[in-house]
Amino acid sequence: MARYGMVMNVKTCLGCKACMAACSQWNQTPFWAEDGGKWRTRVTELQEGKFPEVKREFFPTICMHCVNPPCHSVCPTGATYINKDGIVLIDYDLCLGCGYCIEACPYDARYEYEKEDLEKDEFYFGEDARHHQVHVDKCTFCVDRLAEGEEPSCAATCVGHARIFGDLDDPKSEVAQLVNSGKAKPLGEYMGAQPKVYYIK
Amino acid sequence: MISLNRRSFLKISSLVGGGLMFFKPTAKAGLYTPNVKKPKGSIKYYPNICSFCSTACDIVVRTRVNGDFKKPQKIDGNEKSTLNRGKICARGQSGIRTVYNPDRITHPLIRVEGSKRGEWKFKKATWQEAYDYIAKKVKEHNIKPHEFSIFAGQRACAYERLGAFAFLASIGSPNMIGSPMQQCVMAEHAGTDVTVGTMTTHDEFLVDMDNAKLLMTIGSNAAIAGISVSRGVRFAHGKEYNKMEIIAVDPRQGEVAAKADMWVPIKPGTDLPFLMGIIRGVMEKKGYEDQFLRRYTTAPFLLTENADGFPEALGQNTNPQELPFSQGYYVYDEITQTIVQVPGFTNDNLKENKNLKPALFAPKGLTYQGKAVKTAFDYLWDAVQKATPEWTAKICDIPKKTVEEIIYKFSTIRPATVYPGWMDARYETTVPARKAAAILNVMLGAMDKPGGWIFNPEMREGIEKFTEAYEAGKLNNPMALTMAVANCSGLLGMMGKLEGMMYSGKFPLFRGWPHFSRAYFDYRKQKGEKGIPFSLFTNAGFQEAVEGKLSWNGKPYQIKMAYIYSTNPLKDYYGYKTWVDAFTNPNLKLIVVTDILPSDMTKFADVILPDKTYLEKESEIMPDGPNPDMIIRKRFPSVSQIGEAKGGGEIFTIISKAFNGSYQTAAGIVSTFTGWNFKTVAQQLRLAWEGKKELYKAFGDIALEEVGKKLGMSAEQLEKVLEKKGVLKLKDGEELMEEAGMPYKLPVPTFSGRIEIYSTLFAHFNYAYGYDEHWNPVLAYIPIEYRKGANEDFMPKDNEFFFAFGKTPQQTYLTTADNPLLMSITERYPEENFGFWINPSRANKLGLKEGDKVEVENTVSGQKVKSFVHLTELVRPDTLYVMSDFGIDNKMLTYAAGKGVDLGRLIPNRLGPVTAGAMSCQFTVKLRKI
Ligand code: SF4
């Protein structure tokens, strides 16, 4: 048993989007969807101020794997569940595709893997396609990589070392230290979902 | 608190619903039965080397293997790699999408008889038919080796150089156009190279950003976060864990500037005066590393003004026919207060006399044999004299306070370093600006020590071998010297190849013909123009050679056949029309293009040959790029054969055969450059030329055996280790720095062996090509003209702008533009990637709103392109900025065609004075709403 979490260090995110590419290739997410794809992780550019006092920031987001996830409470079938390691997951067989969770998630982490996405998945990945049914999709902390003893795809490749993944219960881990020292804080704490993804800004 | 821009990220607004329209009800119909049938086979990991930019990261490919069938599933960085530290960028991640790109060329194509180049009318052919066609044309038009030129593009230049040299040697042609060599590397790095002895700064050193306390980037859009992973990881690490302070000089706030502590948006084209201002300030504050400059650099060399009025070192070899080695130079010794001679080639001015104290500034009125003399450092001081903080601030259009602050930081913080640059805007001043940046870095002593520029092991090995031979007096005859220089690393290696082989017209292999650029310089001379001295493997004169304007030794020198391998001259060499004219010229009897995807260039081919991707390719044993650690690595294919594709290496041997090329000559060159046993090489190349073994499989096998021998391993053992680990570390970078520090223990590969503030090579160019401020041996301020009537003080008004371009981290031009994954990431930000960036203050005045369509006209060349505007505060109000990665037009490219701006249609083909690199930003543009 672990309590997995991630720290996003916005200070060192280089805006390279390697994470988005990495996630999409491991998880076969619909990069092909119109208007710039559907993603489990995104890097959003923020800007403030006027030239030359303008500040540009790259802001990475994923599913926050909340302790108290609103998506979980609205799911009518119990498809959304929290596994033993605290990872919020979806049982595709139980998912009705009603989309309540998509609306409920305050962090915009979910999207629908649609019929045409399944076709495209097969077009791009052939026999190795992983998605065979319509379902709601979101970040899984790459639970299948964890099972193989590997880091999540996005964190493993993060060039800026802006994604620090680990076990929050292991006081020696970098994530735990950053969280316990108060250096990293969750987003939108007031919403009460208690995310396990923390930010250094 | 930062505000949100157009793409909402937390979708806070949607907390209460709305904005979810993409969830189409139709898609809910029914669930699919889960397909649990797992594809057959087992998972294996194959190491490889990423091929999407010159960083050449170490990667591992997770592959499903089923008998002979191999299918890659996922690419990750190699965790064992100390180069990219287990990370790769979006392009690296996307590689498999290039392998299985539906647009791939999968079989040879021959242009349909009666069609025109550029029309895209091709018919499928077999390899035999393609070969027969090529061989027939070569024969029919009696194409001689020197009438053939290769455009050796990205893959040939970065990963398959050995094959390209072997190929040219086999047919005996001197005509190599290296790309990105010219536009990418030569154009900007020459100033760095002549100072520190490198050749291409992509490959030869890493900036130790883990340990630097102060970093300034200038002209470096792509270098760090644009992105090069080996640099990006160090940059982020240094910033977060070593509190490295970052100054980013850039008219646009790119990714590095966004992470900087200080963004300095100078006026485009003012890098040189800016750097002169900083150098002046640091000199004035005595913030330079005094001891370092006295011992290891040419700063204390005594110079005099020669008859032509330019600075010349006492002892400088002034014979234009010789490589500029010298018997000795002179310095002023502060202890004995006399002028003393120091060795002609050494790392250390104190080598022969430990008691010397070479002066950085000569006493006033010093003379030598009746001539007034001053040190190179004096000359530098004179050159930067006028660059006071006020002057610099005015020319660069930044606050004086900023200039003073930067000077203060550089005079006080250590280790401090300047980024050598990668992918900058090019002006006629680019080379001196790069020289200035290198000089500043040298003044900070940031050479081959923690926090500075750290050389790679190849540089050390090359110069060590050369120095031994030189000091043992083994290089007394000119041919031995030329070959040893050509074989050396860095700048010496390059000049040996350039002046000794490619330009001499005497090199036996090329049957008396030099590279066509050499003949072109004679042509320029007749028109009263100077040659272009530092132009190894460039296209300077290609058009004229095709048009039949050149001659050599009284005989016409024409190019009749071009082989274009993985490059897109139409866009990347600028001047779209110039290239269309050249490639549609009937004098060009045959154009063969090899590529993975149908580039714009393939449209102009007579024959198209399908290349393999890096995941399908074999390789020789390669060093680990700029990594200071001594590491070897190799490619291991992880994909089954796709269509009829053959690797570029095999195609070299096929074309060579059409010229009756000799594998033995190829083996000679390969064995000279690698030191591999000639017999082994010849045996293997014979197999390659007979079509029995892929060329790079042959190189790989030779290398395994030769390198294995040195390591006391069998070829099989070594192959196993490399296949398992991907990278094999032979020696630690820190140890190498300690044992073979350059210039502390070993010379650097310049002609004096020192780090050169006074460049002995630039001086040499003055004798060989005539004096020019652009290759002033020390430094000269060159005021630029943006256009007629717009000089250094010019501030554009109304609809006129300066022009700047850069690149986005998720693309590398042609190499990646048609990748569906990368294009999708790109299209999330269409405004920023495909539009012209304009500051809202100027846009408002012109009545332009976000996305308005515009036509942009180059005021110098008259070229025009159309796109739209993207309003952003991230760019100077006087500057129009655009991404350079896009604008490809071949409709066969599903994902890339017709998107973004083609710089080839906005930037003319104008050769820069020192390196023949295009002056890609020296003009202004006018904007019109359409
Ligand atoms: S943890 Fe895995 S699933 Fe989640 S965003 Fe990262 S790569 Fe995607």
Ligand code: SF4
């Ligand atoms: S990979 Fe890391 S540095 Fe790059 S954009 Fe993603 S979070 Fe930022």
Ligand code: SF4
């Ligand atoms: S920086 Fe990116 S594209 Fe370049 S070699 Fe590395 S992974 Fe490949």
